[in-house]
Amino acid sequence: MKLNIALLAGDGIGPEVIDQAVKVSDAIAKKFNHKINWKPALTGAAAIDAVGEPYPDETHKICASSDAVLFGAIGHPRFDNDPSAKVRPEQGLLKMRKKLGLFANVRPTFTFSSLLDKSPLKRERIEGTDLVFLRELTGGIYFGEKGRRDEGETAFDNCVYTRAEVQRLAKKGFELAMTRSKKLCCVDKANVLETSRLWRETVQAMEKEYPEVVVSYEFVDAVAMRLVQWPNSYDVLITENLFGDILTDEASVISGSMGLMPSASLGADIGLFEPIHGSYPQATGLNIANPMATILSAAMMFENFGLQKEGKAIRDAVNNALNKGIVTEDLADGGKSYGTKEVGDWLAEHI
Amino acid sequence: MKLNIALLAGDGIGPEVIDQAVKVSDAIAKKFNHKINWKPALTGAAAIDAVGEPYPDETHKICASSDAVLFGAIGHPRFDNDPSAKVRPEQGLLKMRKKLGLFANVRPTFTFSSLLDKSPLKRERIEGTDLVFLRELTGGIYFGEKGRRDEGETAFDNCVYTRAEVQRLAKKGFELAMTRSKKLCCVDKANVLETSRLWRETVQAMEKEYPEVVVSYEFVDAVAMRLVQWPNSYDVLITENLFGDILTDEASVISGSMGLMPSASLGADIGLFEPIHGSYPQATGLNIANPMATILSAAMMFENFGLQKEGKAIRDAVNNALNKGIVTEDLADGGKSYGTKEVGDWLAEHI
Numbered sequence: 001m002k003l004n005i006a007l008l009a010g011d012g013i014g015p016e017v018i019d020q021a022v023k024v025s026d027a028i029a030k031k032f033n034h035k036i037n038w039k040p041a042l043t044g045a046a047a048i049d050a051v052g053e054p055y056p057d058e059t060h061k062i063c064a065s066s067d068a069v070l071f072g073a074i075g076h077p078r079f080d081n082d083p084s085a086k087v088r089p090e091q092g093l094l095k096m097r098k099k100l101g102l103f104a105n106v107r108p109t110f111t112f113s114s115l116l117d118k119s120p121l122k123r124e125r126i127e128g129t130d131l132v133f134l135r136e137l138t139g140g141i142y143f144g145e146k147g148r149r150d151e152g153e154t155a156f157d158n159c160v161y162t163r164a165e166v167q168r169l170a171k172k173g174f175e176l177a178m179t180r181s182k183k184l185c186c187v188d189k190a191n192v193l194e195t196s197r198l199w200r201e202t203v204q205a206m207e208k209e210y211p212e213v214v215v216s217y218e219f220v221d222a223v224a225m226r227l228v229q230w231p232n233s234y235d236v237l238i239t240e241n242l243f244g245d246i247l248t249d250e251a252s253v254i255s256g257s258m259g260l261m262p263s264a265s266l267g268a269d270i271g272l273f274e275p276i277h278g279s280y281p282q283a284t285g286l287n288i289a290n291p292m293a294t295i296l297s298a299a300m301m302f303e304n305f306g307l308q309k310e311g312k313a314i315r316d317a318v319n320n321a322l323n324k325g326i327v328t329e330d331l332a333d334g335g336k337s338y339g340t341k342e343v344g345d346w347l348a349e350h351i
Numbered sequence: 352m353k354l355n356i357a358l359l360a361g362d363g364i365g366p367e368v369i370d371q372a373v374k375v376s377d378a379i380a381k382k383f384n385h386k387i388n389w390k391p392a393l394t395g396a397a398a399i400d401a402v403g404e405p406y407p408d409e410t411h412k413i414c415a416s417s418d419a420v421l422f423g424a425i426g427h428p429r430f431d432n433d434p435s436a437k438v439r440p441e442q443g444l445l446k447m448r449k450k451l452g453l454f455a456n457v458r459p460t461f462t463f464s465s466l467l468d469k470s471p472l473k474r475e476r477i478e479g480t481d482l483v484f485l486r487e488l489t490g491g492i493y494f495g496e497k498g499r500r501d502e503g504e505t506a507f508d509n510c511v512y513t514r515a516e517v518q519r520l521a522k523k524g525f526e527l528a529m530t531r532s533k534k535l536c537c538v539d540k541a542n543v544l545e546t547s548r549l550w551r552e553t554v555q556a557m558e559k560e561y562p563e564v565v566v567s568y569e570f571v572d573a574v575a576m577r578l579v580q581w582p583n584s585y586d587v588l589i590t591e592n593l594f595g596d597i598l599t600d601e602a603s604v605i606s607g608s609m610g611l612m613p614s615a616s617l618g619a620d621i622g623l624f625e626p627i628h629g630s631y632p633q634a635t636g637l638n639i640a641n642p643m644a645t646i647l648s649a650a651m652m653f654e655n656f657g658l659q660k661e662g663k664a665i666r667d668a669v670n671n672a673l674n675k676g677i678v679t680e681d682l683a684d685g686g687k688s689y690g691t692k693e694v695g696d697w698l699a700e701h702i
């Protein structure tokens with residue numbers, strides 16, 4: 001297969017972890033006889049510095065004409081204390097999601113047995129946890145009309161959803177559930193919000209197309225509780241943009257494997273793959289960042305092209321490395337640890 | 352002191368746990384020489400059955416002319432699967448909050464050493480956890496304009512906040528922080544929402560009035576993570592209605608003492624006090640529900656009248672009962688347990 005992949009390294013540790021994912025992906029390409037054409041482009045604070053905005057048109061052109069985007073991380077501390085600044089890295093993220101039509105954010109949370117003790121939760125609560133959130137990513141209160149009235153004294157944000165937006169996200173949820181344990185949970189706040197009632201009635205109407213899938217409907221506050229109490233009782237969860245933002249982050253810390261969690265953002269034509277961790281500015285350039293989440297994001301990318309064996313080869317290598325202790329210091333528990341680059345090299349060699 | 356207290360027992364186990372709180376409050380009144388005039392009124396499913404709506408005008412009149420409201424729980428399973436039904440118990444709740452002006456929901460989360468092992472989190476993560484959320488309760492997306500367009504194909508919910516609404520909530524937050532460890536965390540999503548930016552700038556502007564209080568600003572997704580990772584790093588948190596709904600429920604499960612957590616909803620003139628647990632329909636009438644959360648809500652009520660000794664007397668009695676194992680079956684760990692009424696009797700006798 002011939003693949004054009006846009007490469008958005010971004011800020012902080014982004015470039016370092018992206019380098020390792022490229023190395024491992026190239027090893028996969030070699031082994032399975034694919035050709036990857038990497039197309040680097042600017043994003044985030046790096047793009048603001050270079051051309052004055054976080055998601056330049058040039059970058060969009062490169063992404064839109066690629067088969068997938070591999071993404072590092074964006075964000076820089078100098079923007080952190082001024083959320084109302086005119087130009088900020090996060091705006092690039094939102095613009096990119098919207099312009100590329102990345103409406104479905106896929107956020108798996110699973111456990112690695114060697115990492116269970118890193119979880120803040122008791123072992124018996126998390127063993128076997130393997131759930132996936134599908135978060136709607138281009139609608140809701142993130143993209144509705146927002147502003148001020150009354151000379152700035154009143155602020156508003158509008159949350160809007162159309163039935164079609166709910167349907168395309170829910171369809172991905174039902175389809176994913178069919179490939180897993182056929183359990184789907186629709187998370188909403190239908191006892192208060194009209195948009196949630198639209199979500200619920202739309203999903204309810206789709207149930208008959210997927211008679212094998214058992215659908216449950218739970219309120220977002222109840223899910224926020226049960227995720228901590230019994231995370232392994234969930235499988236596939238679908239939800240709107242803001243609820244997904246909160247709950248996927250909450251879910252990411254329960255497994256103890258947060259530093260390893262990949263994600264995908266899917267649209268009609270193109271997918272973007274990125275680690276869930278941030279740009280971790282303090283670690284920039286120190287060769288200590290854990291590259292595994294980015295490498296597992298590359299695995300998701302191959303799987304999304306239908307290249308299951310390729311994805312599995314990456315996952316197996318990562319499992320191997322974890323079992324053998326070829327890990328960065330965050331996972332070394334005070335024992336021997338390896339650099340970002342060394343972990344990447346080892347994984348590339350063991351593909 | 353002469354106190355008029357509206358008594359809203361509500362649904363499910365509500366009446367049973369309220370009875371115990373009345374008994375204990377009467378014991379307090381006797382010991383400290385107060386006079387409590389209880390004024391029962393209908394609410395929730397019970398009110399829908401009796402008069403066709405969940406917060407009848409008659410009930411509002413009784414509440415509005417009282418010094419405080421003691422509330423049990425509302426909700427009945429027959430309404431659960433139809434969130435768009437015309438008349439539902441939760442609507443009564445929202446109407447009550449709005450009409451009584453209960454803009455600040457106070458939700459403490461603390462630990463009892465004898466219950467630490469009930470938490471899904473590891474002991475070392477939760478030891479010493481003692482935090483309070485102040486959730487804005489009469490604004491935001493709960494009460495903004497909502498509806499449908501395009502023949503029902505598009506739904507919208509508007510989130511609106513005025514500076515004055517933020518100020519009165521934040522003021523309570525600063526004041527509470529002054530009585531505790533002087534740490535205040537403002538939770539928002541200022542990197543995306545205009546209402547959050549209003550929250551942040553308003554709180555920032557108030558900082559100079561409380562120079563001793565150290566204020567931090569955190570995004571709601573980050574707080575959803577850190578609450579699970581390091582709950583004992585928080586003290587007082589202030590936030591808007593929907594974020595508060597999600598985060599206070601998340602926080603309630605981390606301490607292991609969820610079944611014991613009280614809450615208060617405060618307005619300009621009147622306070623409402625209620626356990627955070629629900630109406631627990633399966634347990635109705637079985638004399639097994641734990642009355643302690645409701646009894647501790649009564650303690651908050653006395654403290655809110657400035658009657659600190661009275662509140663402490665209740666808390667001491669509850670601690671005593673926990674240490675002596677005078678508990679309902681949810682806390683008995685398979686050992687000897689007592690009925691709802693027996694726990695209430697014991698506490699009333701040991702005031």
Ligand SMILES: CC(C)[C@H](C(=O)O)[C@@H](O)C(=O)O
Pocket residue numbers: 090093094245542543572
């Ligand atoms: C940075 C921010 C705008 C973003 C979001 O809220 O979507 C982030 O939290 C995420 O989840 O990717």
Ligand SMILES: CC(C)[C@H](C(=O)O)[C@@H](O)C(=O)O
Pocket residue numbers: 191192221441444596
């Ligand atoms: C029942 C519901 C409307 C309510 C809310 O969302 O406020 C409840 O979850 C709560 O937190 O009191």
